[in-house]
Amino acid sequence: MKHDLNLKTQVKQILKVVQELAPGRSVELRIPPYAAIECVGGNTHRRGTPPNVVEMSAETLLNLLDNPVKWQQYCDLGCISASGTNSNLGDLFAEVSKLMNSEGGSEYGK
Numbered sequence: 001m002k003h004d005l006n007l008k009t010q011v012k013q014i015l016k017v018v019q020e021l022a023p024g025r026s027v028e029l030r031i032p033p034y035a036a037i038e039c040v041g042g043n044t045h046r047r048g049t050p051p052n053v054v055e056m057s058a059e060t061l062l063n064l065l066d067n068p069v070k071w072q073q074y075c076d077l078g079c080i081s082a083s084g085t086n087s088n089l090g091d092l093f094a095e096v097s098k099l100m101n102s103e104g105g106s107e108y109g110k
Contacts, residue, residue, distance in 0.1 A: 011034040026051075030056075
């Protein structure tokens, strides 16, 4: 149970940074069962399933944070499901990784 709480905390911290770097509502980023957010500027959806959805496990999210250049590889392997024209978040995760792994990243729990 403690592992789940720790993992949930890490996921929420990462997603908070994602929202800070890419505010908006055009992409829904899902990390089941821990959290889902809307991010990235552009067309906003209001009802139903958004046109741009990215979903991955918490473990994949943490691995992506450590090695964001593997975005496409994780997509190809099925570890990341990304649909829609705005669903390529590879560059965004490179920025998230850089920020969270920098010296100042300790405020985010890394």
